[in-house]
Amino acid sequence: MIRKKKGPQMRISLIVLLLISILLVVTNPTRDDFYAWADKKARNESVSQLEGALARIIKTPMLRIATVRNDYVLFSIFTVKIDENKDVYIGILKQFIRIKSTLNLIE
Numbered sequence: 001m002i003r004k005k006k007g008p009q010m011r012i013s014l015i016v017l018l019l020i021s022i023l024l025v026v027t028n029p030t031r032d033d034f035y036a037w038a039d040k041k042a043r044n045e046s047v048s049q050l051e052g053a054l055a056r057i058i059k060t061p062m063l064r065i066a067t068v069r070n071d072y073v074l075f076s077i078f079t080v081k082i083d084e085n086k087d088v089y090i091g092i093l094k095q096f097i098r099i100k101s102t103l104n105l106i107e
Contacts, residue, residue, distance in 0.1 A: 024074040029091035031069050034078050037096050038063055 029037075042059050063080060070077040075092040080103060088100040 021074065024092065027093045028071070028074060028076055029094050029096070030076075031067065031078075033094060034067065034069070034089070034091060034096065035060065035063060 039060060062082070066080050066082050068079045068081070070079070075090060078089045078091055078096070080087045080089075082103060085102040086100070087098060087103045089096045089098050
């Protein structure tokens with residue numbers, strides 16, 4: 001019975017997997033990253049500078065109180081819950097994607 005060598009191919013696969021894992025760990029967003037992203041979104045959606053300033057004054061403290069981060073090392077889940085409504089975002093590679101929304105707090 002002849003046995004094929006899988007050593008080099010297996011090593012390359014493990015190295016690639018390790019590099020991807022390291023990239024995900026290093027770019028896992030923090031709560032401050034989430035707040036900065038939300039603040040930027042609020043400014044971009046504002047019609048005027050005054051509206052943007054008001055949105056930041058109201059939304060930023062509310063976000064800090066209502067946001068819970070679940071850190072899964074490679075990515076994080078951010079849940080913004082106010083009363084019975086909540087928005088859920090996945091944070092990965094310093095990017096945020098809304099996966100569930102009943103608040104529509106951050107468009």
